Amino acid sequence: MTPLSANEINGNWATLLLPLNADDSINYVQLEQEIDTLITFGVDGIYSNGTAGEFYNQTEAEFDGINELFAEKCNDAGMPFQIGCSHMSPKISLERVRRARLLRPSAIQIILPDWFVPSKTELTDYLQMIADAAAPVGLVLYNPPHAKKKLLPADFAAILNSGIPLVGCKVAGGDTQWYEEMKHLPQPFSVFVPGHQLATGISLGAHGAYSNVACLNPAFAQKWYDSIRKAEAAAFELEKRIQQFMSECIVPYIVNEGYSNQAVDKFMAAVGGWTSIDTQLRWPYRGIPAEHILPIREKCKNILPEVFQ
Numbered sequence: 001m002t003p004l005s006a007n008e009i010n011g012n013w014a015t016l017l018l019p020l021n022a023d024d025s026i027n028y029v030q031l032e033q034e035i036d037t038l039i040t041f042g043v044d045g046i047y048s049n050g051t052a053g054e055f056y057n058q059t060e061a062e063f064d065g066i067n068e069l070f071a072e073k074c075n076d077a078g079m080p081f082q083i084g085c086s087h088m089s090p091k092i093s094l095e096r097v098r099r100a101r102l103l104r105p106s107a108i109q110i111i112l113p114d115w116f117v118p119s120k121t122e123l124t125d126y127l128q129m130i131a132d133a134a135a136p137v138g139l140v141l142y143n144p145p146h147a148k149k150k151l152l153p154a155d156f157a158a159i160l161n162s163g164i165p166l167v168g169c170k171v172a173g174g175d176t177q178w179y180e181e182m183k184h185l186p187q188p189f190s191v192f193v194p195g196h197q198l199a200t201g202i203s204l205g206a207h208g209a210y211s212n213v214a215c216l217n218p219a220f221a222q223k224w225y226d227s228i229r230k231a232e233a234a235a236f237e238l239e240k241r242i243q244q245f246m247s248e249c250i251v252p253y254i255v256n257e258g259y260s261n262q263a264v265d266k267f268m269a270a271v272g273g274w275t276s277i278d279t280q281l282r283w284p285y286r287g288i289p290a291e292h293i294l295p296i297r298e299k300c301k302n303i304l305p306e307v308f309q
């Protein structure tokens with residue numbers, strides 16, 4: 001694919017979940033099916049190696065295996081795609097970027113170095129080197145709520161002012177003031193917020209979501225985004241029910257039972273039932289046991305019947 005500019009990164013992007021066999025090895029057959037299915041659903045884009053793709057827990061050979069397959073399929077289908085080159089280690093990230101660039105992604109995602117918080121100078125040096133290695137492919141900076149350094153709008157402005165060619169970010173969002181400040185960055189910038197806040201987010205100036213709603217059902221999430229784009233009242237009504245489902249059925253797994261975000265993403269995919277990937281996560285993280293799928297699916301059918309239509 002040709003690299004996307006900031007203005008071209010919009011909408012509903014689906015994550016590639018990592019399919020596993022019982023022995024913790026990668027199930028490449030399911031991975032192929034997953035990529036094919038996501039392409040068929042016609043989402044705005046697909047990205048690999050986010051948290052839900054378990055980027056932090058792959059060997060380099062596995063990283064290459066996943067992303068070569070992913071890139072080949074997306075390039076053949078003309079499907080926009082981003083490769084997550086995020087890693088806690090700056091060196092490993094840089095090597096992943098160098099290899100990923102050759103696979104012609106639409107953009108590359110990275111996180112900041114994650115062992116010791118980098119100073120301002122170190123952060124700039126890091127991003128500059130990564131951006132040089134990625135060029136002409138643009139960088140999307142993934143700054144999740146649990147990152148050791150949380151970037152504020154002023155930090156994004158400083159990064160852009162220092163000449164680093166970031167095209168976008170993937171962040172937890174903020175209040176109306178935060179959206180206002182993100183709207184006034186010094187150059188076009190793609191701001192992606194959490195999936196279940198997309199209608200409100202777009203109305204406040206965001207451009208899309210690397211989306212947990214797409215984990216539940218990518219086609220449903222795409223339809224919802226199309227309605228959001230048209231600013232339909234129904235899109236906001238649906239957002240309320242999506243958030244009701246999240247707070248009643250999903251958040252308790254995180255808050256009360258200590259499951260990880262990636263555990264609930266895989267679980268939501270199993271609840272939505274569009275993929276055969278199960279809820280297991282790679283050691284040492286725990287997946288939500290399969291017996292929880294059907295009861296939550298029943299609740300989901302009540303709150304969000306559209307997911308199953």
Ligand SMILES: CC(=O)N[C@H]1[C@H]([C@H](O)[C@H](O)CO)O[C@](O)(C(=O)O)C[C@@H]1O
Pocket residue numbers: 015049050051052053143144145170171172173192193194195196209210211212213215261265
């Ligand atoms: C609520 C939501 O949409 N969560 C999604 C997050 C956010 O997009 C990101 O943390 C910015 O908030 O990204 C993922 O973890 C990821 O890329 O693997 C997938 C997950 O479904």
